Amino acid sequence: MTTRRHLLKTAGAAAVAAAGTATLAAPAVHAQKAPIKWRLQTYAGPALAEHVIKPSIDAFNKVANGEMVIELYYADQLVPTGELFRAMQQGVIDAVQSDDDSIAAPVDVAVFGGYFPFATRYSLDVPTLFHTYGLKEIWQEAYSEVKGVTWLSAGAWDPCHFATKDPINSLADLKGKRVFTFPTAGRFLSRFGVVPVTLPWEDVQVAVQTGELDGIAWSGITEDYTVGWADVCNHFLTNNISGAWCGSYFVNTAKWEALPEHLKSLYMLCIDSSHYYRQHWYWGGEAKLRVEGTKMKLTTIPAEEWQQVEDEAYKFWDEIAAESERSKRVVDILKKYAEDMKKAGPPYRYA
Numbered sequence: 001m002t003t004r005r006h007l008l009k010t011a012g013a014a015a016v017a018a019a020g021t022a023t024l025a026a027p028a029v030h031a032q033k034a035p036i037k038w039r040l041q042t043y044a045g046p047a048l049a050e051h052v053i054k055p056s057i058d059a060f061n062k063v064a065n066g067e068m069v070i071e072l073y074y075a076d077q078l079v080p081t082g083e084l085f086r087a088m089q090q091g092v093i094d095a096v097q098s099d100d101d102s103i104a105a106p107v108d109v110a111v112f113g114g115y116f117p118f119a120t121r122y123s124l125d126v127p128t129l130f131h132t133y134g135l136k137e138i139w140q141e142a143y144s145e146v147k148g149v150t151w152l153s154a155g156a157w158d159p160c161h162f163a164t165k166d167p168i169n170s171l172a173d174l175k176g177k178r179v180f181t182f183p184t185a186g187r188f189l190s191r192f193g194v195v196p197v198t199l200p201w202e203d204v205q206v207a208v209q210t211g212e213l214d215g216i217a218w219s220g221i222t223e224d225y226t227v228g229w230a231d232v233c234n235h236f237l238t239n240n241i242s243g244a245w246c247g248s249y250f251v252n253t254a255k256w257e258a259l260p261e262h263l264k265s266l267y268m269l270c271i272d273s274s275h276y277y278r279q280h281w282y283w284g285g286e287a288k289l290r291v292e293g294t295k296m297k298l299t300t301i302p303a304e305e306w307q308q309v310e311d312e313a314y315k316f317w318d319e320i321a322a323e324s325e326r327s328k329r330v331v332d333i334l335k336k337y338a339e340d341m342k343k344a345g346p347p348y349r350y351a
Contacts (some may be wrong), residue, residue, distance in 0.1 A: 035064075035066055035067055035068050035069050036067065036068040036069070036259070036263070037068070037069050037070075037071065038068070038069075038070045038071065038094035038095055038255065039070075039071050039073060039078065039093045039094050039095075040057065040070050040071065040072055040073065040093070040094060040095040040096065040097065041072075041073040041074070041075075041077060041078050041079065041084060041087075041093050041095075041096055041097075042072065042073070042074060042075065042096075042097040042098065043075055043081055043084075043097065043098035043099065043102055043103075043201070043247070044074060044075055044097075044201075045074050045075045045201050045202055045227060046074050047226055047227045047228070048223060048226055048227050049072070049074050049075075051226065051277070051278070051281055052097070052157065052274070052278060053072065053097050053274055054072060055273075055274070055277060056270040056271065056273050056274035056277070057070050057072050057270070059270055059273065060266060060267060060270040063266060063270075064263065064266060067260075067263065068259075068263055070095070073093075075200070075201040075202065076200050076201060076202065078092070078093055079092065079093065080200070081098065081102050081103060081200075081201065082102065082103065082104050082198075083103075083104075084096045084098060084102075084103040085103040085104055085105050085106065085149065085250070086104075088148070088149055088250060088251070088252050089146075089147070089148035089149050089252070090148075091252055091254070091255070093252075094251065094252050094255045095249070095250065095251040095252065095255070096249070096250045096251075097247065097248075097249050097250075098247060098248070098250075099113035099114035099182065099245065099246060099247045099248065100112070100113030100114070100248060101113040101114035101182055101183050101184050102114060102182060102183065103250075105143075105146075105149075105250075106146060107142040107143060107145070107146060108142065108323065108324040108326050108327050109138060109139060109142045109326060109327070109330060111184050111320055111323075111327070112184075112246065112320075112327075112330055113184075113246055113247070113248065114182040114183070114184055114185060114245060114246065114247075115160040115181075115182055115184065115185040115241060115242040115245055115246075116184060116242065116246070116334075117184075117185065117188045117241045117242060117309075117313040117316060118241060118242060118310055118313040118314070119242060119246075119334050120156070120242055120243040120244045120246070121243040121341070121349065122243045122244065123156035123157075123158075123159075123243065123244040123278075123279055123282060123283060124156070124279070125156070125243060125244060125337070125341075126154065126155060126156035126244050126246050127154075127155065127156065127275065128337075129333065129334075129337055130154050133333050133336070133337050134333055135154070135330065135333060136154070138326060138329060138330060138333075139151050139154065139248075141326070142326060143250075147253070148252065148253050148254070149250055149251070149252065149253060150250065150251050150252075150253045150256050151248060151249075151250055152248070152249040152250065152251055152256075152267075152268065152271065153248060153249050153268065153271050153272075153275070154246055154247065154248045154249075155246075155247060155248075155271075155274070155275035155278065156244040156245065156246065156247075156275070156278065156279065156282075157219075157244060157245035157246075157247055157278055157282060158219050158220030158222055158223055158244065158245060158282040158285075158286065159220045159240040159242060159243050159244055159245075159286065160181075160185060160217055160218070160219070160220070160240050160241050160242045160245065161217070161219070161220055161221065161236060161237055161238070161239070161240045162174075162179070162215055162216070162217050162236070162237040163215055163216045163217075163219075163221075163224045163229055163230070163233040163235070163236050163237075163296065164177065164179075164214060164215030164216075164233055164234070164235050164237070165208065165214055165215060165232075165233060165234055165235070166214065166234070166235065167234075167235045167297070167299045168235065168237045168299055168301065169299050169300075169301065170301055170302075170305060171192055171301060171305055171306075171308065171309070174189070174192045174193055174194050175192070175193030175194075176193055176195065176214075177193070177194055177195065177214040177215055178195045178197050178212070178213050178214045178215075179194050179195065179196060179197060179213065179214060179215050179216060179217050180196075180197050180198075180199055180204050180207070180213055180215075180216045180217070180218055181194075181196050181197075181216070181217040181218055182218065183196075183198075185217060185241065185242075186217075188241070188312075188313065188316050189217065189241070191312055191316075192309065192312075194217070197212075197213060199212075199213075204216060204218075204229070205227075205228050205229060205231070205232055208229070208232040208233060209232050215233060216229055216233065217241075219245075220240075220282060220285075220286050221236055221285070221286055221289045221290060221293065221296070222281070222282050222285030222286055222289060224236065224289075224296065225285075225289055225293060225295065230293070230295040230296050231295065233296060234296060234297060235296055235297050235298075235299050236290075236296040236297070236298050236299070237298075237299055237300070237301065238290070238298055238299070238300045239300060239301050239306045239309075241309065241313070249271050317331050317334065317335070318331070
């Protein structure tokens with residue numbers, strides 16, 4: 001207590017002295033430092049971005065308390081999605097949320113972004129593969145070889161299903177169907193007669209209405225309803241080629257390195273909050289809309305016939321593994337993971 005009294009007494013005297021000095025000296029002028037500003041573009045259109053990224057960016061801007069502001073832009077708003085990587089390298093934009101595949105990332109692991117066929121069954125597979133099975137370190141290694149862009153984090157989105165105008169009840173029904181999908185998914189689906197079509201995201205709904213597209217293999221049922229595709233597609237195929245989309249956050253390296261450590265930590269926390277939100281939003285939405293949705297009729301290709309698609313996927317894996325040593329390491333991890341999940345049994349995998 002004696003020490004505390006002495007501290008308060010001397011602090012009080014110092015404050016009085018300082019106040020007296022302040023009255024004699026010229027008033028100090030403290031300039032308000034301008035906030036750091038980033039421009040971030042997502043792969044998603046406005047309706048979808050309301051869920052997959054906007055809540056986390058709104059939270060970041062609030063908690064950053066004026067030190068930093070992230071301006072959020074939607075699919076193709078500043079630059080086409082396929083040019084996002086190059087635009088980020090050049091500093092035209094500062095950060096990106098997308099899959100590696102869609103933004104044409106110049107790394108061999110880009111092929112595994114988006115929907116790599118049958119790499120996952122459930123959304124929890126994605127973070128497990130990255131944080132427990134070593135994909136995180138492989139992605140960091142791959143992007144360290146590319147100047148100007150830093151890969152930050154990967155997370156899971158929804159599964160990949162067909163939403164179509166006409167019903168799909170067999171593999172034969174896929175032949176000739178013009179479908180909007182991701183590059184690697186389209187490369188794989190073309191083996192079954194699907195014709196992959198690339199369009200700006202915002203043009204997809206109209207393209208289905210006009211007959212330019214027969215359907216979409218870009219999402220699960222939650223997105224179909226959220227973005228309006230369920231309004232133009234009459235049928236939803238319950239079979240999928242992937243249990244979860246693998247998407248990432250990227251940033252211009254110079255902008256990232258210039259950021260104070262506490263803002264880096266805040267940004268990573270907000271990325272994690274986005275990953276978490278999507279886990280339950282999609283998981284619940286996929287089930288609820290299958291049960292309660294009224295806009296699309298559900299169809300299913302028999303399991304024994306759909307097995308042909310899964311068997312072909314494993315041949316596809318081996319072809320990708322042959323493309324580079326690093327791709328082989330990824331495929332080896334996917335194979336081990338699939339085997340581990342099978343051995344673990346329910347609820348990890350069901351026969």
